[in-house]
Amino acid sequence: MELEGIAKRIRINIIKMLEKAKSGHPGGSLSAVEIFTALYFKEMRIDPNNPKWEDRDRFVLSKGHGTPVLYATLAERGFFPKEELDNFRKIDSMLQGHPDMKETPGVDMTTGSLGQGLAAANGMALAGKLDNKDYRVYAMIGDGESQEGMIWEAAMLAAHYKLDNLTVFLDHNGLQIDGKTQDIMNIEPIDEKFKAFGWHVIKIDGHSFDEIFGAIEEAKRTKGKPTMIIADTIKGKGVSFMENQVGWHGKAPSAEEAAKAIEELGGGLDD
């Protein structure tokens, strides 16, 4: 199956579910679509029919507000029916506003409060090492999220315990709720920071499948240290009026805006 086609459908479903929910986070979901597509449709060893499989690869969405891309991807991959996406953020739904591992098949860790997911991913990677299992642990953190002190506590631990079974993507889109990360609280040079913390660091275009897969392979070859893939991305990628607009961090499109976005993404509503 062509990855570009899958990514397109995931983007369309992100827009549709946000419009129905009338709330949620489009910007940092659209920025991560290629990474999610690469992981869930090619890279990760997972079984949608056995989401708790002990030997599966794990994924932790530390920037938990990216539930739209997580849920749209899991539904596309067959973890649950796509109709469920209509219930996103609604009462009694299995699709909570932020990831809930007890509610949603395929969600490996409950997250949402920023900074916490990386430590949990570390714990999963430590357990894999203890049990001599060959599963890999993936995580995604945000650039704004990297302002949390706990990220750096976890960064130290991953390097100290040589967690080379851990690969983390940093969704480097440059924006956070209140504005540009460089204006709110500069995190740069983020690559040098993680290098100094003992990580193998790779910088890529986060919308290029070739570069994503290249970095994943490089991470697998890297022994004795965790890998941080700093993925330069465009917040709101694929929808012209959302791209690089800070106002689209946590706002749902109206019906009209959603129709325009879906048209731009080249989709019919049946996609």
Next chain:
Amino acid sequence: MTKMIATRDAYGEALKELGEINENIVVLDADLSGSTKTSVFQKAFPNRFFNVGIAEQNLIGTAAGLATAGKIPFASSFAMFATGRAFEIIRNSVCYPRLNVKIAATHAGLTVGEDGATHQALEDISLMRTLPNMVVLCPADAVETKQCIFKAVEYDGPVYIRLGRAKVPVIFDENYEFQLGKGVQLKDGKDITIIATGVMVERALRASERLMEEGISARVINISTIKPIDKDIIIKAAKETKGIITVEEHSIIGGLGSAVAEVVAESHPTKVIRIGTMDTFGESGDGFELLDKYGLSVDNIVNKAKLL
């Protein structure tokens, strides 16, 4: 002469025994392993012990991740930092997903002693009790501590275990049986009831002897499971005696006293006098002298009992 053992020492020994029979037990510490006694486990099972450095948020977050993969992590630090610094991680990464993490925190309460107020957690029971899915245990001596640790492993879900620094009298023999969620009546009495937890159980027993000399028959109940609390034993005491004194090495706000008052207020309104720290911080000094200074003396229990 009564044997004196710190509950943290009993914790270290229990961990080591558990490590031998259950290979899923892993232990994490935040640079206090010599004090929390997790070092006893570390010596026996170095590959299942993880020091996370002075980083309590990371301590709990890493433990949560280990639990998702089937491990049974014990995370230890001082009660102040384990529950205070890491509170929100405990809430969102442990209790909300109901992960099988055991937080065994030592150096709770005034008996920390000389380190003073910054290190004397008097709010930890309150903080942990308010979290959905959390079980809160506060053993009275070394014997009960060991049983609490073993029962915490049998139970699948988050557990907070409150332990102390100081050597305290061993009050139970090997016939004592701790049951999760059950209070234990240690002494019958028909006039009033003293409900105590942790190191204060021993002082409650001494107070009841003094009261007996003064003609007051005091029932003594040990509540070592503060959540879920044993409502039956409390309501029975409310019905059969004329009032309740609660005694804890913790603030009177939110701890055992509050939990008991909540039960009787809803089920059988009875006068409850709470003995604990009176909405104040501690200070440096000998731990047991501090207990006396802050109202946790046998004398004060006796005097308050007479007010019922």
